[in-house]
Structures are given as C-alpha cells and as structure tokens.
Amino acid sequence: MKQGKCPRCGSEEVHSGVEVLPKSGPFGSNSIPISIVSIAALDNYVCTDCGYLERYIADAEKLKEIVKKWPKVKETDRKET
Ligand SMILES: [Zn+2]
Numbered sequence: 689m690k691q692g693k694c695p696r697c698g699s700e701e702v703h704s705g706v707e708v709l710p711k712s713g714p715f716g717s718n719s720i721p722i723s724i725v726s727i728a729a730l731d732n733y734v735c736t737d738c739g740y741l742e743r744y745i746a747d748a749e750k751l752k753e754i755v756k757k758w759p760k761v762k763e764t765d766r767k768e769t
Pocket residue numbers: 694695696697698699735736737738739740
C-alpha cells in the first residue's frame with residue numbers, strides 16, 4: 689500500500705494521511721494505546737476506489753516498545769483466522 693497500489697482491488701488510487709494532524713494526543717483518534725502510559729501515532733493509507741484502509745506505526749521507538757510489551761502471535765494461532 690505504501691507503494692501506491694491497493695492490495696485488495698489493485699487500484700492505484702491510494703491516498704496517504706501521513707501529514708494529517710492531529711496524529712496523536714488527547715484529541716487525536718488516529719492513534720493506538722501500547723500501554724497505560726504510551727500511545728503510538730498511526731499513518732493511514734486509503735484506497736479511494738474500494739475504501740480499503742491500512743494503518744502503520746511510523747515511530748520505530750514505539751515498535752520496539754510493542755516488541756517488549758505485547759505478546760507475540762504464534763504461528764498456530766494465525767491459521768484459525
Ligand atoms: Zn482498492
């Protein structure tokens with residue numbers, strides 16, 4: 689999706705909300721909690737043909753935090769989806 693192509697419908701009408709503010713903070717809905725004291729801002733990528741949405745955490749420090757704090761999904765669990 690970051691390369692500008694929708695993985696769902698193949699359209700190249702992908703728009704990114706990377707510069708949209710506020711990305712995080714008390715009035716920003718564009719963020720996810722990592723722990724009680726930490727939230728990560730998200731970058732949105734939307735296909736304007738089918739509405740498909742992908743979200744990415746841009747902050748490498750937050751990704752490291754998730755490695756430490758969130759349990760890893762096991763390979764066997766993934767098959768059930
Ligand atoms: Zn699409």
